Amino acid sequence: DLLFIEGRVDFQNVCFSYTAGKEILSEVSFTVMPGQTVALVGPSGSGKSTIIRLLFRFYDVQGGCILIDGQDISKVKQNSLRSYIGVVPQDTVLFNDNIRENIRYGRISASDQEVEEAAVAADIHHKILSFPDGYDTEVGERGLKLSGGEKQRVAIARTILKSPRIILLDEATSALDSQTERNIQASLAKVCANHTTLVVAHRHEELLAMGGLYAAMWLKQQQTPESEVS
Ligand code: ATP
Ligand code: MG
Numbered sequence: 001d002l003l004f005i006e007g008r009v010d011f012q013n014v015c016f017s018y019t020a021g022k023e024i025l026s027e028v029s030f031t032v033m034p035g036q037t038v039a040l041v042g043p044s045g046s047g048k049s050t051i052i053r054l055l056f057r058f059y060d061v062q063g064g065c066i067l068i069d070g071q072d073i074s075k076v077k078q079n080s081l082r083s084y085i086g087v088v089p090q091d092t093v094l095f096n097d098n099i100r101e102n103i104r105y106g107r108i109s110a111s112d113q114e115v116e117e118a119a120v121a122a123d124i125h126h127k128i129l130s131f132p133d134g135y136d137t138e139v140g141e142r143g144l145k146l147s148g149g150e151k152q153r154v155a156i157a158r159t160i161l162k163s164p165r166i167i168l169l170d171e172a173t174s175a176l177d178s179q180t181e182r183n184i185q186a187s188l189a190k191v192c193a194n195h196t197t198l199v200v201a202h203r204h205e206e207l208l209a210m211g212g213l214y215a216a217m218w219l220k221q222q223q224t225p226e227s228e229v230s
Contacts, residue, residue: 007165015063106162122157
């Protein structure tokens with residue numbers, strides 16, 4: 001186990017393909033400084049979600065390396081790595097349990113009150129209360145009673161509760177209407193402040209709403225992205 005204290009992320013010449021002969025990432029290099037928010041921007045299929053998956057070690061890189069605080073993540077125990085990272089994936093899968101435990105999974109020592117505060121911050125609390133069983137509602141793995149956007153908000157509540165050093169948001173607000181989006185962005189901005197954040201975003205307003213300094217990384221197919229700081 002290794003300790004990540006600052007949360008600096010370095011991709012160094014990362015190469016990756018899902019199937020032989022079709023390289024998705026080719027010598028991709030970039031740095032996210034501790035506490036910085038970086039947006040991954042690029043066309044569909046350019047590898048944005050792949051970058052998120054590699055950082056969470058769903059897959060291992062095939063060339064180059066990914067460092068957190070200078071430590072190669074392929075040499076860190078998966079559990080140890082994942083305890084420092086919170087992910088809101090493109091397609092959130094819930095656990096076969098009730099909503100309360102799905103949120104509490106972010107930090108299992110959290111009290112019921114802390115779970116509800118996270119749900120309020122993620123703008124999902126009222127939706128949960130609208131169910132006859134409230135927080136005890138069983139959602140099942142496919143989250144049958146929740147829309148895509150609502151499932152993402154459960155994942156956001158989980159991440160708020162976990163408050164990890166590194167936050168990965170894969171199009172966290174794409175499935176939401178604009179009012180809900182604004183509400184959540186306000187709370188996400190609070191959560192992401194002082195945390196290293198990598199966010200896949202499609203619209204410029206999403207980036208600005210995250211607040212503060214951000215760097216946009218324009219990912220083009222089969223090319224090393226340029227870094228741009230504003
Ligand atoms: P989008 O904006 O549509 O979410 P993206 O930039 O996140 O796109 P990725 O999901 O990273 O794109 O996918 C990059 C490429 O890798 C795509 O061509 C996709 O078809 C391919 N790909 C993704 N997942 C797999 C997989 N599990 N097996 C094989 N190919 C995959
Ligand atoms: Mg994607």
